[in-house]
């Protein structure tokens with residue numbers, strides 16, 4: 001039986017158990033039992049859950065175990081005895097046999113596979129039947145168990161509540177578990193990379209020129225300093241030079257000067273801007289800003305200007321980050337108690353003096369936290385730099401020159417086909433891990449600052 | 459000799475002042491004179507408009523968009539709501555101390571130096587130091603903080619913070635100081651210190667103090683105005699008011715029958 005069919009069958013059985021469970025509970029009511037602990041519906045759910053959940057758990061386990069069982073039974077057959085001992089070839093033959101078994105008529109590449117295919121088909125259908133029977137059996141057993149337990153004083157409601165809680169718990173854990181898995185794989189692959197390339201060469205080398213080979217070179221081609229510099233130059237310097245003043249000024253205007261009606265419109269608009277897909281900004285950077293900057297650089301006599309400049313990517317990234325900084329700064333300024341502002345105004349300070357000398361200093365920790373979050377976003381940003389920053393790993397402070405960033409290089413290293421075991425591909429994991437750790441630290445520090453700041457004014 | 463009482467000049471006068479929050483009228487036709495020699499207390503039940511009226515006197519109510527003032531309020535004979543009046547200048551001349559101490563999150567020194575700096579009152583570091591010291595001394599805080607002027611003003615105790623705020627107001631050398639329940643967040647000892655301070659400041663500045671505490675009004679003020687439901691019911695010498703109020707409503711309030 002196929003997967004979807006089994007699931008449908010399970011659902012059907014679940015529905016039937018729901019109806020039966022409910023009906024049994026209903027009978028207690030009609031029989032005059034007043035003190036039914038839970039509503040009949042809950043008894044229905046309880047029975048249905050017992051019918052479905054154990055069977056589902058079995059299916060999950062079975063689907064990961066049964067292929068191995070199938071292969072074992074095929075290998076146990078005398079026809080498989082003279083298979084080669086070469087593990088790699090053997091695996092290839094077996095998987096081909098499986099594929100032929102599933103798609104009859106497919107041409108075989110290895111003749112052995114052709115022989116094994118019928119064996120496979122047979123073993124598969126055997127285990128299929130075993131599995132399906134087990135599922136149905138479990139389903140009935142579960143439902144029967146639950147059905148028997150239904151009595152007027154049975155606390156079905158509480159049991160169902162527990163199941164709901166477990167489901168919610170699992171749902172909330174999935175993101176965390178997935179993240180842990182991703183980090184684990186990053187760490188694992190990075191460790192392999194650092195087995196081939198010394199971390200010192202990686203973190204302190206200034207030459208970045210990964211070759212498309214599977215042999216480890218002499219190491220000096222994997223110096224990531226130009227990448228780190230490019231990332232900082234674009235994300236933490238150029239972008240912030242744009243985003244901090246404009247974001248701050250916009251926040252000051254919105255919190256202090258704008259009429260409430262204007263603020264009511266403007267804040268959501270800024271927040272929507274923060275949701276524009278970054279590829280759109282990337283387009284803008286690559287097709288409009290970069291050529292304009294190149295022409296501008298040429299006009300003022302900068303000779304080595306390219307159409308892929310750090311400035312173009314940084315500028316557009318800065319513009320992209322403005323709403324983010326503005327919104328964070330807005331929150332921090334709004335959190336400064338109005339008694340501060342009144343105190344300053346009552347001294348005869350003007351509005352802008354009050355803002356400059358009292359509100360912004362008082363809001364500073366919150367603003368700094370917001371800026372750090374913005375930096376961590378900027379250095380992880382990929383699309384804009386891929387489209388506008390270029391690939392040349394230059395170690396330069398010239399904003400009109402082309403630089404490259406960590407994210408751009410990760411994309412570069414992983415696109416195109418190359419051997420998964422080459423240092424070139426593994427370098428992407430090392431870069432990713434570095435980026436992950438840096439942004440994680442930035443976020444932690446930023447959140448800590450923001451939290452402390454919030455507490456200061458409570 | 460006795461000529462002094464006749465030569466008292468009014469520092470601030472208000473005539474038929476009405477205050478509205480949007481459609482709602484909060485103050486109705488209040489006329490009052492504030493002089494330099496006496497401390498004036500505003501008393502009255504909660505919500506009667508004492509704070510509202512106080513805020514009109516240095517135009518702090520300008521910060522509330524819905525608030526509108528009609529009538530006349532003068533400082534040294536000059537209409538403070540006239541278009542020619544510079545609000546910033548006005549607030550430097552009419553200082554304010556708030557109910558909750560609100561020191562800036564800056565050092566004690568910078569808190570006091572804030573006003574002199576923005577108004578350019580000191581020509582150099584030494585003069586600024588002198589203003590800071592004098593203001594803290596007048597506020598009776600100098601002895602307690604002179605060794606830690608660089609510590610944050612928010613690290614002081616509540617009573618010290620309030621005296622810091624008074625010192626801050628004094629530092630710009632105002633003519634009038636408005637205090638809105640300056641002791642309501644303080645314990646009795648800190649309150650006594652502030653009251654003592656008000657005694658010492660009397661005569662140097664025209665002082666108006668809003669208070670809920672009848673004993674406090676009796677202790678610190680020479681003149682008292684009783685507000686009720688947005689109107690000023692009675693205004694006169696404090697001793698007179700507490701011993702022999704003219705109005706029924708004043709008597710009821712003072713004897714604690716309501717409010």
Ligand SMILES: Nc1ncnc2c1ncn2[C@@H]1O[C@H](COP(=O)(O)OP(=O)(O)OP(=O)(O)O)[C@@H](O)[C@H]1O
Nearest residue numbers: 479484502503504505506507508509510511522524
């Ligand atoms: N910002 C405002 N907007 C609208 N109405 C206000 C505002 N501030 C005060 N009011 C109203 O004006 C009236 C007077 O308030 P006000 O704060 O002046 O009273 P108060 O005498 O100072 O009271 P309390 O002794 O409790 O401080 C009240 O009815 C209050 O609801």
Ligand SMILES: [Mg+2]
Nearest residue numbers: 508509510638
């Ligand atoms: Mg008040």
